[in-house]
Amino acid sequence: AQSVTQPDIHITVSEGASLELRCNYSYGATPYLFWYVQSPGQGLQLLLKYFSGDTLVQGIKGFEAEFKRSQSSFNLRKPSVHWSDAAEYFCAVGAKAAGNKLTFGGGTRVLVKP
């Protein structure tokens, strides 16, 4: 069975500073990886996804993520955080063998200080 771990429950970052959110997955074959963002009281918005190919993936809102098979990781990064990036971020893994269902990590809540 696949699983996803987001080790950081909360992260506080200053506006303009860089941000990195960690995601580790467990799955026996090649996973499909996603990052979603959820603002308070809202649904999930897809930031980026990795299916195959280039391991550095560019997403919306200036985010990028790098797939590292050797570390079973898919960390999300942003060079310069804006106040509007305050939200909860979820990493998810899907797998062909799992029939499309996504397994989510517990989420990382990001607080942006002025």
Added chain:
Amino acid sequence: NAGVMQNPRHLVRRRGQEARLRCSPMKGHSHVYWYRQLPEEGLKFMVYLQKENIIDESGMPKERFSAEFPKEGPSILRIQQVVRGDSAAYFCASSSGLAGGRNQETQYFGPGTRLLVL
């Protein structure tokens, strides 16, 4: 292009009542997924449906919960005889189905229905 629509956005029920949550997928999408998010937790898969078919219900509680996606109309998640532990946000996602079952589909999420059981 309308995204995934869910209604109601908020639903309050007393213990023992029934809750019906509706989901209209994105235009052109024929696959629907339901997830539940308990307070302070991540999302957990419940059920995956195509039109008139349940594909995977491995995440659904065995009792009181059911889901359908009829040929016409929205997908419905039904919870009978609700209990306080059912209080959660219920999210619907949809995908196009164009991968034909061979590859992972990208899922697009609705705004969720927040169910409160008193």
